[in-house]
Every structure is written in structure tokens, then in C-alpha cells.
Amino acid sequence: MHGGTDGGPKPRYDFSSNANALGPNPEILAQVARADLGSYPDPSYRALRGHLAEWHEVGAERVVVGAGGSELIHRLVRVFGGPVLALEPTFGEYALAARVASVAYIGASSRREFLAYLPRAAVAFLAQPNNPTGELYDATFLEEAVRLARIHGARLVLDLAYAPLAEVDAPIPTSACLLYVPNKAHGLTGIRAAYLIAASPLTAGYVAAAAPSWVVGGTGVAFLRSHMNQNARDWLLQTKPKLLFWRRVLAYELSKRGYEVREGAANFLMARLGRGAYAELRRAGIKVRWLVDKGLIEWSRLSAQPPRALAAFLNEVDFVRYHRV
Numbered sequence: 001m002h003g004g005t006d007g008g009p010k011p012r013y014d015f016s017s018n019a020n021a022l023g024p025n026p027e028i029l030a031q032v033a034r035a036d037l038g039s040y041p042d043p044s045y046r047a048l049r050g051h052l053a054e055w056h057e058v059g060a061e062r063v064v065v066g067a068g069g070s071e072l073i074h075r076l077v078r079v080f081g082g083p084v085l086a087l088e089p090t091f092g093e094y095a096l097a098a099r100v101a102s103v104a105y106i107g108a109s110s111r112r113e114f115l116a117y118l119p120r121a122a123v124a125f126l127a128q129p130n131n132p133t134g135e136l137y138d139a140t141f142l143e144e145a146v147r148l149a150r151i152h153g154a155r156l157v158l159d160l161a162y163a164p165l166a167e168v169d170a171p172i173p174t175s176a177c178l179l180y181v182p183n184k185a186h187g188l189t190g191i192r193a194a195y196l197i198a199a200s201p202l203t204a205g206y207v208a209a210a211a212p213s214w215v216v217g218g219t220g221v222a223f224l225r226s227h228m229n230q231n232a233r234d235w236l237l238q239t240k241p242k243l244l245f246w247r248r249v250l251a252y253e254l255s256k257r258g259y260e261v262r263e264g265a266a267n268f269l270m271a272r273l274g275r276g277a278y279a280e281l282r283r284a285g286i287k288v289r290w291l292v293d294k295g296l297i298e299w300s301r302l303s304a305q306p307p308r309a310l311a312a313f314l315n316e317v318d319f320v321r322y323h324r325v
């Protein structure tokens with residue numbers, strides 16, 4: 001289960017997707033509109049990888065492009081096998097990738113358990129900040145994870161999908177594999193493109209070799225190229241304080257009404273709206289991400305949304321509460 005489209009009528013207000021609610025980034029859209037769609041992209045993405053490498057100050061042989069974060073997650077698991085380790089509750093694609101590849105999945109329930117299982121894992125994922133909790137992992141924990149992964153030959157992947165929208169700079173150990181998924185921060189989740197900076201050229205080589213030819217199209221190439229532009233970055237920096245303010249207001253309004261709220265550092269939060277909330281809100285044209293698939297049957301994840309959406313959501317919440325009394 002994901003946020004966003006679900007096959008039902010288009011919601012009036014969508015709190016279920018974590019994409020930047022102020023997007024799409026107009027600076028990037030303009031570049032993407034100019035993409036050459038009349039020919040194949042370079043199959044090795046040499047120029048793009050060169051630009052990404054320069055921007056991140058790493059060698060281009062460590063950069064792998066993919067058709068979105070999910071595609072790279074599945075590819076990593078297909079290439080390196082299992083067991084796959086993650087720290088629950090977290091992004092469901094890690095477990096799904098293990099299931100699709102018919103390898104074991106270990107969902108650790110604490111940081112201590114994650115570190116204890118790490119020596120047995122082939123691939124271990126940590127989302128920084130985590131989805132759905134918004135939690136940021138501290139440098140001490142991450143360094144210990146990197147150390148154990150190195151000793152035992154596990155590939156530790158730090159999924160940075162929401163790092164550009166985090167309230168504070170996320171600690172990022174550069175010796176892990178880093179998964180960059182910029183489509184959320186720029187509100188462009190319809191563009192299926194992301195990239196991995198592997199911990200070594202050898203790891204990158206294996207992952208790159210497992211891709212179908214031309215795995216990213218011209219729009220994806222233009223997107224990954226232009227998300228590094230200063231204008232695109234400026235837009236992101238301008239939108240971020242608004243999103244974080246909207247999340248805080250959402251947390252405040254829900255807490256005031258007696259709902260338990262779990263707030264992290266990201267542009268979304270978790271709230272204990274109860275098990276019936278998803279259906280009730282959906283009927284009213286408001287979509288939240290029910291966390292039932294993570295065993296959190298009472299909980300929903302909600303992204304930061306503009307005042308009009310927030311007012312409609314709170315209105316509906318109050319209406320339902322009033323009628324329950």
C-alpha cells in the first residue's frame with residue numbers, strides 16, 4: 001500500500017502522499033519540458049553520472065541511475081539477495097523487494113535489534129529520515145551500523161528520500177550506499193528517476209549491470225540533471241519552512257483534539273486517528289495513508305498540506321467526532 005493514487009475518485013485533499021505539497025518545482029518542470037524524447041538516452045548515462053558525481057564529490061564509477069527509488073531498492077535486493085534487514089515500522093518496499101526476490105526479510109523492532117541482525121544481512125535499509133515515523137537516526141548509531149556492515153560484508157543502504165525536507169541536516173555516513181530520491185522533495189513523483197551512490201565502484205558495477213537497457217528515459221535524465229540547479233534548489237529551500245510549519249500546525253490541532261501524534265523531522269507525521277478514519281475521510285474526499293499494513297491499525301500518516309486542505313481535514317475530523325458522541 002502506498003500513498004497517492006488508489007484507483008478511487010481523485011481526492012480533493014491528499015494527505016497520503018509525502019511529496020512536497022507546493023510542487024511540482026516549476027524550475028525543474030521547465031527543464032523537463034525541453035527533454036529530448038525523440039531519441040534513446042545514453043545507455044550508460046555517462047554525462048548525467050558525471051554531473052551527479054561532481055555535485056556529490058565522488059567518483060562517477062560509484063553512481064548508478066535507476067527508474068525511481070523503488071526500482072533501485074528492488075534491484076539491490078535482486079543483485080545481493082537476502083536476508084534483507086530494515087528497522088520497522090518503515091517503507092514497505094524493502095519487505096516487498098525481499099518477497100519478490102524470494103529471500104528472507106528481517107524487520108528489526110529496535111535499533112539494538114537492527115545492529116544485532118546486521119551481521120547476518122546481505123542488504124540492510126535505513127530511511128533517513130524514516131517513513132512513516134519521520135525519525136532521524138543519530139550519527140553514533142549510523143557509524144556503528146556502517147562499522148558492522150563493513151566487517152560482515154553487508155550492504156548498508158541509507159534511503160535519503162526525505163532528507164532534503166528534514167527539519168535539520170540528517171547525519172549521513174558517506175561510507176554507506178546512499179539512495180537519492182529527489183522526486184518527493186520537488187513534488188514530482190510522476191517522474192520515475194533516482195540514483196544510488198554506492199559504497200564502492202564494485203558494488204555500483206553489480207547494480208548497474210542488473211538494469212535493463214535505458215532504464216531511465218529522457219524526462220528522468222532531465223529531472224536528475226536539473227534538480228542540482230541553483231534555481232531548483234532555491235525553490236526547495238523556499239518551500240521547506242512552509243511545509244514544516246504546516247506539519248507543526250497539523251500536530252498542534254490534532255493534539256488539541258486529544259489525538260496521539262508522533263512527529264519526527266520530516267514533512268509528515270503519524271496520528272492515531274482510529275481504524276475507521278481512513279474510510280470516513282476518504283468518503284469526504286480526503287485521503288490519508290492508513291498504516292494498517294504495518295500492523296499500526298489505529299494509525300495514519302499525514303503529510304503537511306496547505307491551510308485550505310488542513311481546514312477541510314479538521315472540519316471533517318470534528319464532524320465525525322461530534323457525531324460519535
Ligand SMILES: Cc1ncc(COP(=O)(O)O)c(C=O)c1O
Pocket residue numbers: 067068069070071091127131159161162181183189192193194
Ligand atoms: C523512504 C522512501 N524511499 C523510496 C521511495 C520510493 O521512491 P520512488 O517514488 O522514486 O519509487 C519512497 C516512496 O514513497 C519512500 O517513502
